[in-house]
Amino acid sequence: MHLGDISRFSIAALAVLAALSPDPATAAGPRIASMNVCTDQLLITLADPEQILGLSRYARERFESFAADDARRFPTLSGGAEDILVLRPDIVVASLFDKRSTRELLQEKGLHLVEFAVPRNLDEVKAQMREMGEVVGHPDRASAEITRLDDAIARARQAVAAKHYRVLPLSRRGWVTGSDSLLGSLLAETGLFNAAGDLGITFGGFASLEAIVNLKPDLIVVSEAGDRAEDDGRAFLLHPALERFYPPSRRIIIPDRLTVCGGVMLADALDVLVSELKRVEQ
Structure with missing residues (x-):
């Protein structure tokens, strides 16, 4: 043909x-x-x-x-x-x-x-949910999802209260997500401190292995677990230095699919965060 x-x-x-x-x-x-x-x-x-x-x-x-x-x-x-x-x-x-x-x-x-x-904070996420609710003709559904998100935020704040963790969102090749981003806003809403600011990173940027190790955050936030590197980007997260200082017990795992977009999935991301904090604290 x-x-x-x-x-x-x-x-x-x-x-x-x-x-x-x-x-x-x-x-x-x-x-x-x-x-x-x-x-x-x-x-x-x-x-x-x-x-x-x-x-x-x-x-x-x-x-x-x-x-x-x-x-x-x-x-x-x-x-x-x-x-x-x-x-x-x-x-x-x-x-x-x-x-x-x-x-x-x-x-x-x-x-x-x-x-x-592309929303960079939860207020913008909620505004987009309302806008889409109006677009499809179901603003009541958008309101219900915003309530679900607010409830998840409240649960996460309660789980994080008084812990004062310094966390570093880290992904492939040493990319660090800063506070001026959706994931950064999500962490800040719960009361976690994003250590990316100590590296001079606001939205996002690459950091060296040495800089990350010297920063000494309490926890790193990654998108997946596992001990296999399919490529060089993934291999960075499995470097012996990072595995030594940040074994699974010091890694918070929140899948990318829950934080790449702003929307109803963020409530699930917050609930995953709460579960992960309970796991690393055991």
Whole structure:
């Protein structure tokens, strides 16, 4: 089959999908397509299933999305404008990090585009949850999820109270996450002190192994456990010096999929943090 044939086949398949989608006049709310893995997760949580026409191509990636299993119920999009135009959604939700030319083309074609920035603190996260609740027509669901997040924050604060831990969020190749970031805000909300500031890092930056060891934080925060290095980036975290000073009993493990995006998964991230603190204190 030639490339042109494949393209025509894909367009035809999408046309059938669009034809089978709920009629805007009878759907419970606006019909929505998502271009980004973060907007995917907000949409899955807050919208009715019949409102979701398609999700980003990364929606089913377990490493990136806490909603990867639920995402399998919905079509995935290519990331380009063509398949979105065929679906004729009422609204397209996207991140400001998505390809600008694609976003501009969709707007030129008359589609209603709602763009979300990357939140750096929990107040911005809550504002985006409210915004998506309004977009999908279910503000009550957004309010309920914000309440769940506030409850998780309260539990985490109670678990952290009076401990005064200095923690260092550390990932591949020595990347340190600073306080001016979503993960940094999450830690600060609980009362943990992010030691990245002592390295002069605000949003994020690389630190040497020597600097990390000399910093002497009480705990490091990593995204995964295990003793295997698939590549050099992962090998940094398994360096003998780090393993000596920061064995599993001094590592807080919070999976990336719970902190990469701002949304309902942050309540789960906070509950994981509480469980991890209990584990390292045993």
